[in-house]
Amino acid sequence: MDPANQRAQHRSALGLSRELQQDRTDHPSLPSRGGSRGYPLWFRLRVLDAAHTVSVEQASDQYGVSAASIYRWQGRVTPYRMTGGEERADLVGYDLLLLAIVVAIFPCATLDEIATFILANGGDVYSNPQISERLKELQITRKRCTKEAxxxxxxxxxxxxxxxxxxxxxxxxxxxxxxxxxxxxxxxxxxxxxxxxxxxxxxxxxxxxxxxxxxxxxxxxxxxxxxxxxxxxxxxxxxxxxxxxxxxxxxxxxxxxxxxxxxxxxxxxxxxxxxxxxxxxxxxxxxxxxxxxxxxxxxxxxxxxxxxxxxxxxxxxxxxxxxxxxxxxxxxxxxxxxxxxxxxxxxxxxxxxxxxxxxxxxxxx
CATH class of the missing domain: 3.30.420.10 (Ribonuclease H-like superfamily/Ribonuclease H)
Structure with missing residues (x-):
């Protein structure tokens, strides 16, 4: 495996999405003020380390997190995927499989070419924003290609x-x-x-x-x-x-x-x-x-x-x-x-x- 891919996968396992990602503060805002995504993974791991070192109550007071959240993180630290509250209707099932196939065999395809591939192989018609949003949810990003000797x-x-x-x-x-x-x-x-x-x-x-x-x-x-x-x-x-x-x-x-x-x-x-x-x-x-x-x-x-x-x-x-x-x-x-x-x-x-x-x-x- 490419060393760059190994490093990227290791950082991804730690909850980091970019090589140059930096924490803006040691004390993030409460989920009620920062949206419904909850605390980031790195912050949950830090609180769990403190709870194992001292106690759940002391870690709760130190980081301003409820004890119930710490007990819940001990069972599952990774947050659940956000579903949006409604069932997805576009780019699911067979169409989602076609999307994964075209990205795998032709990574340099444009959004129009992806839509054409899905339609030509029996899928539905999708707009560029729909495809772009689905790729973003799948963590498939657009980046510069590397041509190496x-x-x-x-x-x-x-x-x-x-x-x-x-x-x-x-x-x-x-x-x-x-x-x-x-x-x-x-x-x-x-x-x-x-x-x-x-x-x-x-x-x-x-x-x-x-x-x-x-x-x-x-x-x-x-x-x-x-x-x-x-x-x-x-x-x-x-x-x-x-x-x-x-x-x-x-x-x-x-x-x-x-x-x-x-x-x-x-x-x-x-x-x-x-x-x-x-x-x-x-x-x-x-x-x-x-x-x-x-x-x-x-x-x-x-x-x-x-x-x-x-x-x-x-x-x-x-x-x-x-x-x-x-x-x-x-x-x-x-x-x-x-x-x-x-x-x-x-x-x-x-x-x-x-x-x-x-x-x-x-x-x-």
């Missing part, structure tokens, strides 16, 4: 992280000036959402949803290369910290080894033909993630085997460690700005134009 902390991955920090290229960045690094990666944007971020589950459990990507949907692919900038260069010069260079390729074609090799060739050619005065373009190290398209003989020969006065090298970043990839932060800024500008009437051409404009503005002071 369990191989991130494996021994193999951690070993590659150590190599990356302590060995020279092609295994690591040891003794490599940061100004010589060029981070390259690719990403893609759809004109619609690919994976929901929220789902429903029991209050003491996480919600996990396998991420799905639609291969036949139109996708705008972006290959981007960035440099950190050279602090020795003046601010007005391209390649400085204030004006770092960007190399990009925006296309709707699939990114295979040939497309990626062409992009690397264009980047190397630009560094050869347009070097920065007093810069470090004579020796560059290309850094990218551990994808198959990046490690083919075509790509490696295009970068390292080219006939040039410059020296180009390649290295692979360790997997599952985006903190070691500066370009991931640029992609986050790009996605955030795109989501802010996006409109429903956009097409693929407009999306490509906006991506090019945003990339040209990122990282420039």
């Amino acid at each position: 369990y191989d991130a902390f494996s021994e193999r991955t951690q070993r590659r992280v150590r190599w990356f920090m302590t060995l020279p290229p092609p295994l690591g960045v040891y003794r490599v000036w940061m100004q010589r690094l060029i981070d390259i990666d690719k990403t893609g944007f759809y004109l619609k959402s690919c994976s929901p971020n929220y789902g429903r589950g029991l209050i003491c459990q996480r919600v996990r949803n396998p991420s799905h990507y639609i291969k036949n949907a139109l996708r705008v692919n972006v290959i981007l290369a960035i440099e950190p900038g050279d602090p020795r260069l003046p601010a007005i010069v391209d390649g400085s910290i204030e004006n770092p260079r960007r190399w990009m390729k925006i296309t709707i074609q699939n990114i295979d080894q040939h497309v990626f090799a062409d992009f690397c060739d264009e980047t190397c050619t630009d560094l050869e033909n347009n070097p920065v005065n007093n810069g470090l373009d004579d020796e560059r190290v290309f850094m990218w993630d551990n994808l198959t398209a990046h490690k083919t003989a075509l790509v490696i020969n295009t970068v390292e085997g080219r006939v040039s006065n410059n020296n180009f090298q390649t290295m692979n970043r360790p997997p599952y460690h985006p903190k070691l990839a500066p370009i991931e932060y640029v992609f986050c800024e790009l996605a955030c700005e795109l989501s802010r500008r996006a409109r429903r009437d956009w097409d693929a051409a407009r999306l490509q134009q906006e991506i090019a404009v945003i990339i040209g503005q990122l990282g420039r002071n």
Whole structure:
């Protein structure tokens, strides 16, 4: 079982509903002033501990609780479920079973999808407030889904992280000036959402949803290369910290080894033909993630085997460690700005134009 689920279930058994739940006061108000739910479970347990230590009468005087309540709590400390005084008429029986089934097999379903599932399988028609209230009573809450890579902390991955920090290229960045690094990666944007971020589950459990990507949907692919900038260069010069260079390729074609090799060739050619005065373009190290398209003989020969006065090298970043990839932060800024500008009437051409404009503005002071 997931350690987070074990901790959540342990807290739930103690009567706590949230990790950050805090008691507002040691002496809660009387049930007559706080509604018909009675005293909370943690307060009842505290009174019972005092009654076992001293006596029921002294605990009654100390906490302001009647002795009859303490005797009743000794037989059953958990309060009975509130029924509302009337028999439930909606979402019961077979419909309640359908509700539990749809949450179990499709935790990211919306309220409309849940209602459709119940109706399609022989249930009644229910409104969104009815379904939401029933889920709340079942302690099924809506929360952000977690998408985890369990191989991130494996021994193999951690070993590659150590190599990356302590060995020279092609295994690591040891003794490599940061100004010589060029981070390259690719990403893609759809004109619609690919994976929901929220789902429903029991209050003491996480919600996990396998991420799905639609291969036949139109996708705008972006290959981007960035440099950190050279602090020795003046601010007005391209390649400085204030004006770092960007190399990009925006296309709707699939990114295979040939497309990626062409992009690397264009980047190397630009560094050869347009070097920065007093810069470090004579020796560059290309850094990218551990994808198959990046490690083919075509790509490696295009970068390292080219006939040039410059020296180009390649290295692979360790997997599952985006903190070691500066370009991931640029992609986050790009996605955030795109989501802010996006409109429903956009097409693929407009999306490509906006991506090019945003990339040209990122990282420039």
